[in-house]
Amino acid sequence: MCGITGWVDWKKNLTGEEKVLQDMAQTLSKRGPDASNDWVDGHCGFGHTRLVVVDPAGGSQPMTRKHGDINYTICYNGELYNTEDLRKVLLGKGYTFQSHSDTEVLLTCYVEWGEQCVDHLNGIFAFGIWDGERLFLARDRLGVKPLFYRQSGSSLQFGSELKAILAHPDVKKEIDRGGLQEIFGLGPSRTPGHGVFRGISELRPGFAMKFDRSGLRIWRYWNVVSNEHTDNLDTTVEKVGDLLKDSIKRQLVADVPVCTFLSGGVDSSAITSVARSAFQDDGKGTLRSFSVDYVDNDKYFKSSEFQPNSDAPWIKKVSAELATDHTNCVIDTAQLVHHLKEAIECRDLPGMADVDSSLLWFSKEIKKHATVALSGECADEIFGGYPWFHKPELLDQEQFPWMRSTLERQAMLKEDVRNKLKLEDYVIERYRESIKETPALDGESEIEAKRRALFYLNLNWFMTTLLERKDRMSMGASLEVRVPFSDHRIIEYVWNVPWEMKMLDGREKGLLRKAMTGTLSHDVLYRKKSPYPKTYNPAYTKAVSSWLQDTLNNKQAPLLELIDQKVVQEIIDSEGKAFKVPWFGQLMAGPQLIAHLAQINYWMEHHNVNLVD
The missing domain is CATH 3.40.50.620 (HUPs)
Incomplete structure (x- = not known):
């Protein structure tokens, strides 16, 4: 797996902006600790961090392939599970390969099939491809691999994680009403496509997008289809x-x-x-x-x-x-x-x-x-x-x-x-x-x-x-x-x-x-289903209660702008029992809720979040 990030600006030549791309990619170093590279071509730049899984020598990115007069460059995070099937088809169409990496196969799929390449893929992926005139981005059908983006006029940034986009100098760490509604109304889930931070979106699972001089186009390339089941x-x-x-x-x-x-x-x-x-x-x-x-x-x-x-x-x-x-x-x-x-x-x-x-x-x-x-x-x-x-x-x-x-x-x-x-x-x-x-x-x-x-x-x-x-x-x-x-x-x-x-x-x-x-x-x-294990140790409840209590006692804590302190104090004093139902799912109750509230405050501090209307 890898970390990917990129930047397109139709009004700016990005040559000389390599440091920005490096800073964006550096935020993703844990996703790809084995190598880091950046690439710039006029109005587009990519940053990539690599975790070597397949073809250590031949899978380096960003990767470029020339076909006719066009150079195609890919920045890719994921894994294809039908790589050899696709390679065989592409070899039959006259293509040759310099490596046995799935990156080269994916890039060649785009060269051959264009935007329809995603229909041929079995795997988990998020990737961007630049051909000099447009940026194409796609995400796997179920959303196993993440992909966020931010468009502002002629400029677009994307990244595997929010932190890569937030590292761009043009981006402000702002949370508006919609972001707060996501955190307190739906969290830790999110509305499909919502990036929480103001101006940032997530490319939904099974969606693709194209950004060119005429603007941004987003479409759904996959969804489940309802038909009558005829098999016995x-x-x-x-x-x-x-x-x-x-x-x-x-x-x-x-x-x-x-x-x-x-x-x-x-x-x-x-x-x-x-x-x-x-x-x-x-x-x-x-x-x-x-x-x-x-x-x-x-x-x-x-x-x-x-x-x-x-x-x-x-x-x-x-x-x-x-x-x-x-x-x-x-x-x-x-x-x-x-x-x-x-x-x-x-x-x-x-x-x-x-x-x-x-x-x-x-x-x-x-x-x-x-x-x-x-x-x-x-x-x-x-x-x-x-x-x-x-x-x-x-x-x-x-x-x-x-x-x-x-x-x-x-x-x-x-x-x-x-x-x-x-x-x-x-x-x-x-x-x-x-x-x-x-x-x-x-x-x-x-x-x-x-x-x-x-x-x-x-x-x-x-x-x-x-x-x-x-x-x-x-x-x-x-x-x-x-x-x-x-x-x-x-x-x-x-x-x-x-x-x-x-x-x-x-x-x-x-x-x-x-x-x-x-x-x-x-x-x-036939064992009865049991969810992911969680701790029942009272020492954990005590530790997270102390953390949230310290937060309430800190008059500068950003969480205090939002919560009713009396209600939250009752949650602490009751070890979470004052909150009558799980916050989310089956597991987030009691000490998990207490820890979650403390985490919200830490998140606001860590990102120096600015609340805006």
Whole structure:
């Protein structure tokens, strides 16, 4: 993986502006610690930082290819999983290659197919290509890799992360009403395309854009398509299994050590099982797997509807059954708290408290042994694993089912801020916009149409939030994480599978469990879903409460401009229990909310955020 950034200005020759590009690229050094380069050609400049994964010698960027009289230059972050398929097609069309990197193949795809090149790609990517007359930018279908941009008149800047754009001298770190509505109304999720900072946007997953002298054009090149599912159950089970196995095997390609995340749940265990078999077939030796746990978690763990049991015994069982070289990484409270600030620096936005900081620390531990890891994100959004898919009453509610805290969020703000932001109105508007986008299926029953809309919300909101977390925390440790369940072929197929098939045998993700029969033991296959682990140690609650209390006691703290201190004091005094529902999802409650509020203040301080109307 890499970090990419760039700048186009139609009224300015950027020769001599290399220092600006270098400063922008330097902010992305953790995404690409192995090399850094910049490139300028008249009105366009690119900056690139590289994490070497494939073809150390031949994959250097920015990369230029001449075809006819035109020089095409690419700045690319990602990984193609059909590189050799594309190379074969392009060789048949008469192209030659100087390396075995996917960068050269991607650039040649653009030379051959232009803007339609994205239709040929299987992978995770964000890239820019300059041909002397226009800048073309594109992002992968599900948004595994990030891409932000800012246009102002004749000028446009882009970057893998917000920090690259914020490093440009023309950009001000301003947050207006819309930015505050995103943070307090929707955070840590974001409206698709919203960059939070004033004037900055995010290129949405499955979108592309072109910037030339006539201006900016943005279009959607991919979306799920609703059709009647005609395959019978046996065929559906077989196709799901074949697609997932193919996706996993394709994503094992690398010239550096590859491992898997392992939680003992069906998603990560299935990936680990297929990867283990592929390693054996290819003579690659023993697969390494990694898990995360907390000091004294066995002492403090509390079973709940969402987390019915601890991961530890299941991890031990699966790693033993699959004979992986397993490492259990155990984080203590001091490290968990220490990484809360760094997690904000990785995100450039308020995030998910210790759900972020533990992953950042965990990624650093994995990086000591591997450069690429496969992880189980996206299965729950695709196959219906979350609790809100299984509660009929939620289908009739006009709200994001993972965020039932809008009224409580409003009550936490100062009255004038509350009246200005109108969070309840803002959230419902964003909800309705997404519902209207859902590709409908003619003749579908009302309840199935609602369920389809719920799946669409999960793909475009909840899943992108988790993918953003995974990208920022892993790349903050210079670790490339791949997500086999995000393969667009799986998404497209399962999108139209009826609910009864997805819920095969009356179990959440029953279809996935059936498709993986034979790869895992029965009890692992049918273990009840449990989310990412979090700490229950009272020492963590005490530490983050102290941090937020110090914030309230600091009269210069920027957070005090926005919050009702009495309400927040009650949250601290009650260890988060005064806030009656989770702030977000299933995990951000109690101490996680306390840490999140302290993180918002730190974010405002770190970026020296200027609040504007």
